[in-house]
Amino acid sequence: METSASAGRDTATATLEAFADTIVPGERRDPGDRAVAGAAPGPGAVAAGALALLRNPATGVTDGLDGYVEALNRHAVAHAREHGRVLDETVPPFVALDFADRTALVRTLTSPEHPEKELWVLLALFCNMAFDTAAHLPTLDAIRAGHPGLATMGFAPPDRDGLWRFPAFSYRRELAPIHPGTTSTGSPA
Structure with a gap:
């Protein structure tokens, strides 16, 4: 199912990217991008490394990703039939759905009454x-690399020594005094 529009992205990658883009939408990487729908300006989950995180064994979902891809595409075919949509067969079924249909399908799959909701x-x-x-990167490395999610949210960089200190209390008051045994690096004695 690889076309010039999917430019080197296999079925699993394209399907997972389309799912991630439905969760946190972003702008297309290029005009032929089908997985990222371009439903929002700026970077989304795909640009932020969602596939790197999903494919990280520490998540516990890595071994099941093929099953997710198969199920998501099966649900996309059923959704298309139910709503009279004609799918482009040159891309995976979920990728072939427009953003509104992707969103509607994900809303159904994550609804409280859906039997697969937890997945x-x-x-x-x-x-x-x-x-x-x-979550798939050390925080300092992500900040140095300009991670799009952390940058979009304005995540504060650490002080020069790599530690985070906050001279102003976020609640406008100190919630608890610093323990007298705390070292200068913030560790307990």
Whole structure:
């Protein structure tokens, strides 16, 4: 199912990218990009490394990704039939859905009454984590590289020594005094 529009992205990659882009939408990487729908300006989950996180064995979902891809594309075919959509057969079924249909399908899959809800919510959480926290990267490396999610959220860089200190209390008051045994690096004595 590889075309010039999917330029080197296999079925699994394109399908997972389309799912991640549905969770945290971003702009297309190029005019022929089909996986990223371009539903929002700026970077989304795909640019933030959602696939790197999903494919990281630490997530516990890596071995099941092929099953996710198969199920998502099966659900996309059923959604298309139910709503009278004609799918472009040169790309995976979920990728062939327009953004509104992708969103509607994901909303159905993650709804409280859907029997597979826990699986789809888990996949969606990892897509959010890739954008919100760069969970697949050391934080300092992500900040230095200009991670799009952390940059978009204005995540504060550390002080020169690599530690985060916050001279102003976020609640406008000190919530607890610093323990007298705390070292200058913030570690307990």
